[in-house]
Amino acid sequence: MTTEPTEVPQVEAKTFKAEVQQVLQILAHSLYTDREIFLRELISNASDTLNRMQFEMLTNRDVRDPEAELAIWLSADKDARTVTITDAGTGMTREELIDHLGTIAQSSARAFVEKTKDASKATASEMIGQFGVGFYSVFMVADKVTVVSRSYRPEAEAAIWESTGDDRYTIGSAEREERGTSITLHLKEDAAEFANDWRLEQIVKRHSDFVAFPIYSGDRQINQRKALWRRAPREVEAEEYQNLYRQLTFEPDEPMLHVHLSTDVPVDLHSVLFIPGKRERGLIERRIEGKVRLYSRKVLILEEAKDLLPAYFRFIEGVVDSEDLPLNVSRESVQSSPVMQRIRKTLTSRLHRELNDLADKDANAFKAFWQEFGVFIKEGIATDYESRNELLKLLRVQTTRSDGELVTLGQYKSRIIDGQQEIYYVLAASLEAAATSPHLDPFKARGIEVVLLTDLMDGFMLSGLREYEGLKLRNVDEADLELPGEVAAPEPQISEAQFTPLAERLAAILGEKVKTVRASKVLRDSPARLVSDDDMMGREMQRIQQMLGREADAAPRILELNLSHNLVAALAQRVEADVNDPIVTAAAEQLYDNALLIEGLHQNPAAMVPRILQLLEAAARTQPDQA
């Protein structure tokens, strides 16, 4: 009987632990999106082992190849359809290969398997980052993997580990002189694209560009290496920030502002954040999670990290890197991780401070910021209770006295009149419309400043902003405002007795649209206004609905008429002469529509045209001397 010659070096077959088998099964057969991240995982492992090697050599020079460059080498062979990644790290002995590549933490494996059961659509990048099954991700793209390694310990022998990703692997002795590890992936047919140097470089640029050790393709280094955000801010040139901004955003323009933060306490946190030059279109409406990349130990964890910043800062771009985050930080666990909370707090308050500094030091630059991103600050005022005071310092508004400039509520407060205890605002369709609002009559007469709010977001902001430094915010259209300061009431042109039939007639014409018609105590220059005695909150939400063009029936309001106004007096005379006078009907409807127009709530202005024509015709018929 002939015996097969024993393989040299001697090879031993082993079976993976059950939990590894399950994970492999899933990786090899279920994950098809984002497969390129296998390279990120291998580079991350290589970078870890290089870190360990570097550390070891601080105290121990009795290692294999003490002069070897601490680096990573990639090579692709198109014809053989292989990719090899080599590092000069600690390497692994035969036993270490068995320990590290033959097992997997049971809890991780179980969680991974559970997760894939109900998340068939989850991307590989989400799944793998999450459960620390890094190395095994090679089986997404390879049907055979060969690991040849030699430990840094001088007496250790080289070893080879090999698996086809089913339930077994082999382990044996190998020929290898240098310290470190080479992992060769024999790619599946449908993963042939990865056997391409250019493709590998592209993946490195995307996921591992800032790994601290050089990554070579041939003899060319393909990663940036020194993460800019880990350098001291004073050492970084303005141009380097711009380059980073361009690399992150693909925007050709310069950012408006960058914030570089690099600390070790209370969390290890290195971050460069950018305020873009312009607001991306549609960003207000889109509920994107955020545009900040999250690195842990210089390895990209999430491209669009959620919860690193409050939602209203979703226009901020940049990078956050922390040694304190575990590499397997996941979308779900990010939010709850205490480190994450601390990072978020540090970043948020730093941004508030930078923006307040900008406002103090460079009014023009802040104005430009406000024009692009003020709307997000308003959203923040509505939604971030904790930061409201900080955000309120950033709030800028126009007022009846600001002459087109932007002022703070602090400036408003410094100009309030004697006895004034509230901040008054008018909600209008535009600044021009606000200026013609009849609600402003009593304020003009008393010299009280009124804040002009014309953004859709303003209504939303008010839902969270009821008070500023002890001053309540009040809508000028409230029915029974008690205003400070005395002014003489204008002389009425008609008596109570003349007014009553007019009021009754207008109430009949407008029907359900109005609650009542009454004489105004405050109007001076305008003939009429609509006031409300409803709950303010409800009205503002309703206003938002209406401005968005949604069906939201306006709650009936009170129509107030100015008895000292020529138009009201003339209408009273017409009612006296003929209760059904068509001019009165048209005028009543037009007065009501005017109020909606000014507030930006009119749903169909074109429908007014026939009525306006009717009124014009009537006016044209009157002789000039009668007018």
Ligand SMILES: Nc1ncnc2c1ncn2[C@@H]1O[C@H](COP(=O)(O)OP(=O)(O)OP(=O)(O)O)[C@@H](O)[C@H]1O
């Ligand atoms: N290139 C390498 N050199 C030395 N040891 C390695 C190398 N690659 C992997 N290892 C060892 O194998 C272990 C398992 O690697 P794997 O990627 O599966 O998980 P991990 O790195 O521990 O976790 P994670 O994937 O979350 O980073 C590592 O902890 C390390 O000890």
